[in-house]
Amino acid sequence: MNFDFSEEQKLLQQTARDYLTEHCTLEVGRAVLEGGGTHSESLWKGVAEMGWLGAAVPEEYGGAGFGRLELALIAQELGRALAPIPFGPSVYLATEAVLEFGSDEQRKKYLPRLASGDLIGTFAFAEGPGRVGADAVATKFDGSTLTGTKFPVADGGIAGLAVVVAQGASGPQLVLAELDGVKSDTITSIDPSRGQARLHFEGTAAEALGSGGAAAISHLLDRAAVLTAFEQIGGAERALDETKAFTMGRYAFGRPVASFQAMKHRMADVYAAIQLATSNAYYGAWALSTGDDELATAACGTRVAACEAYDLAGKEIIQMHGGVGFTWEYDCHLFYRRAKLLSLSLGTPGEWRDKLIDRLEA
Amino acid sequence: MDFNDTPEEAAFRKEAIEWLEANAERLAPGKRRQSGIAGTGELMKAAKAWQAKKADSKWACITWPEEFGGRSASSMQRVIFNEEEAKFDVPPNLFGIGQGMLGPTIMAHGTPEQKDRYLEPMLRADEVWCQLFSEPSAGSDLAGLRTTAVQDGDEWVVNGQKIWTTGAQESDWGMIVTRTDPTAKKHAGITYFIVDMKSPGIEVRPIHQINDSREFNEVFFSDVRIPDKNRVGAVNDGWRGAITTLMNERASIGSGGSMGVGIKDLLKLARETEWNGRPAIEDPSVREKIADFYWKLKGLEYTGYRALTSLSKGATPGPENSIGKMVGAPLRQDLAAFAMELQGAAGATNDPGDTPFGGAFQQSWLGSPGLRLAGGTDEILHNILAERVLGLPGEIRADKGLAFQDIPTGSAR
Numbered sequence: 001m002n003f004d005f006s007e008e009q010k011l012l013q014q015t016a017r018d019y020l021t022e023h024c025t026l027e028v029g030r031a032v033l034e035g036g037g038t039h040s041e042s043l044w045k046g047v048a049e050m051g052w053l054g055a056a057v058p059e060e061y062g063g064a065g066f067g068r069l070e071l072a073l074i075a076q077e078l079g080r081a082l083a084p085i086p087f088g089p090s091v092y093l094a095t096e097a098v099l100e101f102g103s104d105e106q107r108k109k110y111l112p113r114l115a116s117g118d119l120i121g122t123f124a125f126a127e128g129p130g131r132v133g134a135d136a137v138a139t140k141f142d143g144s145t146l147t148g149t150k151f152p153v154a155d156g157g158i159a160g161l162a163v164v165v166a167q168g169a170s171g172p173q174l175v176l177a178e179l180d181g182v183k184s185d186t187i188t189s190i191d192p193s194r195g196q197a198r199l200h201f202e203g204t205a206a207e208a209l210g211s212g213g214a215a216a217i218s219h220l221l222d223r224a225a226v227l228t229a230f231e232q233i234g235g236a237e238r239a240l241d242e243t244k245a246f247t248m249g250r251y252a253f254g255r256p257v258a259s260f261q262a263m264k265h266r267m268a269d270v271y272a273a274i275q276l277a278t279s280n281a282y283y284g285a286w287a288l289s290t291g292d293d294e295l296a297t298a299a300c301g302t303r304v305a306a307c308e309a310y311d312l313a314g315k316e317i318i319q320m321h322g323g324v325g326f327t328w329e330y331d332c333h334l335f336y337r338r339a340k341l342l343s344l345s346l347g348t349p350g351e352w353r354d355k356l357i358d359r360l361e362a
Numbered sequence: 363m364d365f366n367d368t369p370e371e372a373a374f375r376k377e378a379i380e381w382l383e384a385n386a387e388r389l390a391p392g393k394r395r396q397s398g399i400a401g402t403g404e405l406m407k408a409a410k411a412w413q414a415k416k417a418d419s420k421w422a423c424i425t426w427p428e429e430f431g432g433r434s435a436s437s438m439q440r441v442i443f444n445e446e447e448a449k450f451d452v453p454p455n456l457f458g459i460g461q462g463m464l465g466p467t468i469m470a471h472g473t474p475e476q477k478d479r480y481l482e483p484m485l486r487a488d489e490v491w492c493q494l495f496s497e498p499s500a501g502s503d504l505a506g507l508r509t510t511a512v513q514d515g516d517e518w519v520v521n522g523q524k525i526w527t528t529g530a531q532e533s534d535w536g537m538i539v540t541r542t543d544p545t546a547k548k549h550a551g552i553t554y555f556i557v558d559m560k561s562p563g564i565e566v567r568p569i570h571q572i573n574d575s576r577e578f579n580e581v582f583f584s585d586v587r588i589p590d591k592n593r594v595g596a597v598n599d600g601w602r603g604a605i606t607t608l609m610n611e612r613a614s615i616g617s618g619g620s621m622g623v624g625i626k627d628l629l630k631l632a633r634e635t636e637w638n639g640r641p642a643i644e645d646p647s648v649r650e651k652i653a654d655f656y657w658k659l660k661g662l663e664y665t666g667y668r669a670l671t672s673l674s675k676g677a678t679p680g681p682e683n684s685i686g687k688m689v690g691a692p693l694r695q696d697l698a699a700f701a702m703e704l705q706g707a708a709g710a711t712n713d714p715g716d717t718p719f720g721g722a723f724q725q726s727w728l729g730s731p732g733l734r735l736a737g738g739t740d741e742i743l744h745n746i747l748a749e750r751v752l753g754l755p756g757e758i759r760a761d762k763g764l765a766f767q768d769i770p771t772g773s774a775r
Contacts, residue, residue, distance in 0.1 A: 003668050269744075276662070
């Protein structure tokens with residue numbers, strides 16, 4: 001039994017944490033949020049130089065050649081730092097999609113540029129309010145061109161490459177489209193440090209990505225769910241740390257507010273939620289890294305647990321700060337925003353609960 | 363990250379399996395092992411016989427030092443043996459309180475004579491032990507205990523009442539904490555003894571619980587005499603021994619396996635129960651609920667794997683393991699209640715012949731409030747996590763610095 005990361009992997013995680021502590025304080029995210037920018041370009045460049053964008057990409061395609069376990073730990077640290085960069089859409093979705101389903105030609109063409117950060121990738125599946133399963137997607141792919149509107153698309157305004165879910169001749173499938181010349185509108189976001197856009201495909205040149213159909217779409221989401229969970233757990237841990245630090249130093253009725261049992265018990269509940277999420281995510285990471293069939297159910301549990309933990313930590317940090325927690329000046333809202341943004345991406349926790357039962361009953 | 367044994371663990375597992383194969387029958391498919399923490403009659407007899415058989419081949423109390431009859435095994439090896447033993451049709455171990463909690467206290471604080479006299483019969487289950495800690499007004503606040511011991515020559519005279527004593531009626535010996543100096547501060551006037559449960563003046567009254575079982579007891583002490591040679595540790599220094607016992611209690615509770623009906627049973631129930639002519643599992647509200655039970659229970663299971671991993675790297679069980687009971691006990695209560703709701707009006711019946719799973723969900727629902735209280739209430743476990751894991755401030759104590767006799771206790775004031 002060794003249900004833990006190795007010492008080398010933990011060392012890599014520590015390196016990531018040290019780098020981000022120096023280069024990605026909460027001020028960096030706040031600057032993007034307040035400045036109306038799309039992301040922190042200097043952090044994106046730095047992260048690329050650290051090799052994180054290509055962490056799981058083989059060296060022959062310009063990556064660092066680590067595995068998903070290493071990528072998961074990097075994700076956890078980016079989550080902890082609330083990094084204002086398009087890491088998730090570009091790495092867990094676009095890069096993973098090309099790696100998993102791309103032809104050798106597609107891999108050679110796109111992976112080195114994705115790994116270097118020259119090209120930002122994204123994943124376009126939603127088509128407006130409501131739940132849209134892959135079968136009901138309206139965007140059409142005729143074998144060489146795409147037609148339809150996707151929104152919201154995370155970082156759709158800055159991405160150069162999109163993995164798109166579209167209806168092909170024999171059902172839903174993954175399609176690869178370069179976004180030069182594709183019309184996009186910026187949509188405001190509950191977390192303005194992470195941008196959202198509407199993409200209009202109007203006979204846009206595109207090519208099929210693999211031949212896996214709906215199963216491939218679902219598998220890609222499973223992979224991204226596990227990696228995103230680590231980002232969520234890192235964010236939730238940071239929110240709890242910040243809550244603890246504030247309540248230990250804030251006095252009321254002559255005592256630190258952290259000494260009130262009502263506060264202690266709520267923090268213990270947040271801690272427990274994070275532990276359940278972490279343990280589920282470890283299992284998900286194990287399944288992802290070994291290619292085990294368990295990934296299908298593990299991803300569902302991992303996804304729901306991580307959404308629950310971060311949403312809880314993001315709500316509680318504001319309540320436990322009291323009135324100042326609701327002010328723009330304090331950082332609590334950064335966590336509240338990011339937690340909800342991530343739990344609405346990739347399909348909501350409700351959709352994943354449903355999927356979990358489907359898979360257990362399959 | 364993998365679920366395989368290390369070569370050493372695999373070798374140990376093989377040795378354990380070989381011994382079990384040679385000495386017991388494997389469980390038939392679908393058959394459950396009987397469970398329990400206390401027993402009487404045939405179950406007790408069978409449990410003792412199995413324990414003696416294990417002791418003869420050094421498979422009893424394997425984590426105990428070799429000098430006391432164990433094999434100095436690691437916590438990980440204990441887990442491996444328990445995993446394999448659970449696949450065999452053998453009686454439950456009804457001796458965990460003695461072997462897991464009281465034996466280690468005697469090893470740490472007992473005299474050489476006490477170790478010689480008591481440990482081997484405890485390991486073999488020739489003698490059964492109980493723990494006499496809780497009192498009607500001293501549960502979570504254990505050091506608030508009021509049972510007194512007064513010295514009389516080379517004996518002590520004990521008066522008072524203990525409660526929630528598991529298996530007292532079957533026990534040969536008990537470990538008891540008593541008040542020996544009410545003028546000292548509350549933790550400083552406690553002394554710890556070994557008491558012969560057949561002594562004159564001891565009366566054991568079983569407590570009839572809401573789930574109809576009677577594992578716990580009230581135990582009354584009227585002028586019970588304990589020889590001074592049965593004192594564990596120094597006079598008025600019994601709190602140290604109590605802490606050793608409680609630490610070992612946490613370690614042994616933390617390693618407990620699954621209890622009763624679980625998620626697989628719930629899924630089966632939802633598949634086989636009809637709601638308006640359709641399997642209940644097709645209803646969105648049912649799917650949502652079961653999904654939540656699933657990831658929470660899996661989260662606890664995998665948290666256990668993480669704890670095992672740190673055990674296998676030589677760590678000792680820490681306070682973070684309290685999450686298993688803090689989350690798990692209320693979760694089991696909710697799961698059982700939901701399973702009953704799935705059964706509709708028939709959920710109110712628990713006749714074994716007429717009720718799905720022989721009424722096991724109903725039985726789990728009736729037993730689960732006790733799970734939430736035993737070994738620390740939900741609130742105590744929250745405090746443990748908040749204070750010992752997160753490092754938040756301790757509770758403000760109104761009794762701090764007071765002599766015990768000046769502290770308001772119990773429910774009378």
